[in-house]
Amino acid sequence: MKKISILVLFSLISGLTFQSALASDKSKALVPLPSLDDFTQGNDGWAFGLGVGVEYExxxxxxxxxxxxxxxxxxxxxxxxxxIYYFAGEAFGWRGRYDDKWLLEALLGFEEGREEDDSDDGHLDGLGEQDEGFELVLQGRRAFTADWRYWLVGRIVTGGDGNLGLFGVGRRFGEQNDGTGHEVNLVAVFHDSEYANKGFGINATQSAASGLAATTLSGGLRSVGIDYSFRRYINANWQVYGEALFEYYSSEVRDSPIARSDYETEVGLGVIYVF
Incomplete structure (x- = not known):
């Protein structure tokens, strides 16, 4: 997985050919971005999509x-x-478009936390388990053009264990208005000290139990990264989607004994049936 780049994934997915009729121009999505699923096909009322995905992370x-x-x-x-108001897995949310250039979104999601046995190699032994809980996510995008070719994005994640902020720029590829095509975002991620230490800090008790050096982070820049999203209709009801993420940690995060890698990465593919 470490040898698979986002550009390679982009090329592989772009080369897929579907023989069935596409539904790419049949409807207009709330915002034509592949990263945002919209099953309403431009119509008011209820919409439902169900599928499955595989992630390597x-x-x-x-x-x-x-x-x-x-x-x-x-x-x-x-x-x-x-x-659009939605329920997706462990999240309730709302998103709305204003003046054709603003997209605002709010969701309440469930955070599973971290357990010692998440590491098969025992690297988390002695660190204890992090509590599960809910997080509030607030996001906004401001498009430079009415067709959402380029935009600025900002996101705030807050809950019981600190705050995280994301800021970046995005680019959409393709001419479709139904939410299919390709999308890339370049982002910088920041966290406060509480959020930073939740993921990468080691207090005195944890240090004694795990043998790892006590570590306290001050917060600030967490990482820089790139994420990619892809979505395409196979026919009128079936769609395939893909996503990839690469996040390179800041020097302070990399210095934590918990960070055994300088980066985090994820690749996912899936299919959805739209009713």
Missing amino acids: TAYEGSDEFGFEIQPAGAVQWRRGDN
């Missing part, structure tokens, strides 16, 4: 262990004009 933040994971995909959505 790091075992936990900072891990050098990788594995496959099967994830459900899809959502229940209700659209009214330029607003």
